[in-house]
Amino acid sequence: MSGDPSALDALLENPRVWRGHNQARATAGLSSGYPALDRCLPGGGWPVHSLSEILLENYGIGELELLMPALASLAGVAAASQTGAESNNAVNHEQPGWIAWIAPPFQPYPPALEQWRIDLSRLLIVHPRNADEVLWSAEQALSSGTCGAVLLWSAQLDDQSGRRLQLAAEKARSWAVAFRPLRARHEPSAAALRIALEAGAEGTDLSILKSRGGRPAVLKRFFKPDAQALSRHYAHSADRP
């Protein structure tokens, strides 16, 4: 037994040694706009360079509201003008912050998106014909490197395709969000974050099933039936300087 501290450093630098807390610190999250949720997520927000899964039974329980503040900061009107001001002297050829919607179950309603201050000109909606094409489109969108976020809806997303999406998201440093049915909660998944949304009469409960570098948590009545998330979002954004 030697007391050489460098031996420990060398050991820790070995890629085979997994260090839970460090990994999460490495990537700062994108604030979700919901302080209660941000507190539970390891990077202080959405892990934007990886795949997140949202598991739910029915649409219309706040699953988009959950993402909207984060998406608005990625591809919002404010975000666009901000980057424009920054890149006045240096021409910015890359246009990050596109949002691709792949196989949405209904029509995303543009006036509502605009109310959330999402720049509609940076929206791409894709309706693939089958599950294979959903995966292909999502991979294409992720690997293009221009999408800030890729949202996809798929009933059949197996472990292997999840892993492929996760890899593509990591490689392109882009955020993939997969909406899956609640019954998939017991299946293994490569996603960095898995969130289940369960609606009840009292409101929608949010449970973090898996969070890389964090711990599972349950947020009861995350969306309350009478709450008006949109006006709260505006109140919040008005506070900002």
Added chain:
Amino acid sequence: MRRTRKQPAIQWEDGPTPASARTAIVTRAPNTTQYHLPLEAALPAGRSPDARAPESGQLWFCVYLPELPLEAIPVAQAESGGARVLFEEQRGIQRVLLADPSARAAGIAAGQSANAALALKPDIELIERSKLCEQQALETLACWLERFSSRVSIAGPDVLVLEIAGSLRLFGGLRALRRQIAQGLDAQRFTAGLAIAPTPLSATWLARDGRRACIRNAANLMPALRGLSLYCLDWPVATCRALKGMGIQNLGDCFRLPREGLVRRFGSRLLMQLDQAVGRLPDPRTVWRAPERFSALHDMTAEQSDRDLLLAICRSLLERHERFLLMRQQGTQQIQLKLFHLRAAATVLSVGGADVERSAEHWFDLLKIRFEQFRLPEPVIAVRLEGGQPRLLGGRSAGFEFGRRPVRSVTYSMRQLAERLTARMGEEAVYGVRTLAEHRPQCAWRRETALAESSHAQGAPVLLQRPLWLLPEPEVLSVREGHPWYEGPLHLLSGPERLETGWWDSDGISRDYYRARNPRGLTLWVFRVRERRADSESWYLQGYFG
């Protein structure tokens, strides 16, 4: 060396005309008094006012391709080692027209029958002459020659002439320009006779005669032309024979003939050509222009249905397309691929639409995606690639961002992504959106097929309750005990918001909208149709607050 016969050295002629030069050629049309005199006598002896001025300042470069019929046929990869013999059917007999050096070494010569050639060397590759191939090869060469001069013209089935007086300075003088053209032709595996002369016709004749002449000064033209044989003039054989019978051996003898008699015997065309050759008559040439749009055909010898092979053909066509656009500094937004079948109408595939592009790689990627989704109805016999309207390709210069690395590696732009997705799933499946100033929920937005380059102006958002999900069509809700029902009785959270509009067209609405919640926790956007008869209450579901 590809050339077999020994070529004479290039007859360079440099420097200004000596003041004592006796002959000078005038660009004027001959007047009538001159017309009756013999040609030689017609030339005034050093007293013409423009005698010292170089005649009209033109200099013509002629490229004569004696073996074009054989060289235009692409070499088949497998049999590239064998001897190639080109035949043409003349009065029912297949006669050898041209033979390559290794076939000539075996004793095969032009004029033999194809069977005789086969008897001399059984392993020759017999190729039928294709005038289409010759024409295409000639046009490709004309296209290539356009880089040396803006005045290139096709002067015959195997002759190209270009005016180079204006290009001499740019290309570093006559010798350098001649060397560049000669090397370029050699690299493209064409056997060419080159000649330079002040008039296009004299350059053509000199090149045809196999003289590597380079005559810059009009005064030296006549002596050079005098020795030319009659057979290099492209005159009818009967004319040449008749002239031979008259004891005329070369062009110099021809010039000595009385003009009037020449016209009476052989027609005025001959005399006109003689005059044009020496620069006495103007010789305008039609300038060849490359077509503005790319179009190329690939013919196959047999029907093919192998995708990889077709893709390889497309790739070579796309590379030609890229070179075509590169020369013009242009790109195109769309390309069209036509696949011809023997027993069915041609299949047309068009790809692109978003970005102006020229790189073969980009178009090939799109075509590959398109091919994956596409079922060939029939084997393919020919492929034609047609480029779209050429557009200016905007150049981009890199920014001066020292030390700052790009955050993400952009492999292709959003438009390219949309293009790829469209190529696989069709135009309907990929779109953007925008809002419209309209109260009716169905009409308040629109699909945008072309992705907008910049964000369009947005008004201040109206703080009305609008759902994030919209149903394609409103869904009828059942009503139980006076309550609208969706998997349970609906509890109205807010509303009504009355929309009564659109009376001016057939799609007018009069509705009260509510935000409602069902016992399972879904937040819905429902409406009640306001009707005159109060007894019937009809409720509809229009969207979800996702």
